[in-house]
Every structure is written in structure tokens, then in C-alpha cells.
Amino acid sequence: MTELTEIIVAEREDYWRVVVECLCDFYGMSREESDSVVAGERAAIKNHSEERLELYYHADPLSIANDLSRSSPIFPEKWSNRYLEIRDGTIPSSKQSPVCETVRMGIAG
Secondary structure, three states, X not given: OOHHHXXXXXXXXXXXXXXXXXXXXXXXXXXXXXXXXXXXHHHHHOXXXXXXXXXHOOOOHHHHHXXXXXXOOOOOHHHHHHHHHHHHOOOOHHHOOOXXXXXXXXXXX
């Protein structure tokens, strides 16, 4: 695996971590349900062309979580800082969701 490929894989893993955290924190899904929904989406896009994947990963993870939740958009102003913490990986351990811990999935793509 080239260094660039390793970077892309790592960035995509982090992207899905954010999606899972958003599903748990903002849409009330359990960790198990969030993992399952995300695994299904990852499998669905696995064979997309690299160009199509590039476009997919330009969507904000919260937007993808919203689509996967099949719920009404939920983003009260009071949650904006929480989303930035999740996205940036700066969640103090005391603030991590009791429902959803950081996801570490081994599925690339």
C-alpha cells in the first residue's frame, strides 16, 4: 500500500467514525444500530469508481448521518460545538456519548 493510499484509508476511517458518532449523538441510534447502518452504506458504495467516491466523501459526515438516519434533520444550535468536537476528534473523555464510543471499523472504502 502506498503512503497516499494509507492516508486515504485513514481519512475514510475517520470520516465513518464521525458518521457513527453523529448517528448516536444526534439521532439517538444505538452503537450497534449505527455500526450496522454504516457497514451497509460502506458495502453499498464499495464498488463505486474512485471519482464517484471522491464526490461522496466531499459530503459532510453529518449530512451523510442525516441521510442514513431517515429522520428529520436535527441540528439545534446548542449541538454545533458538539458536532465540531466529534468531527475534529477533540472530544474530552468525560463528554463521550455513553451510547456510542469511537468506532474503529476495518472496512476500507
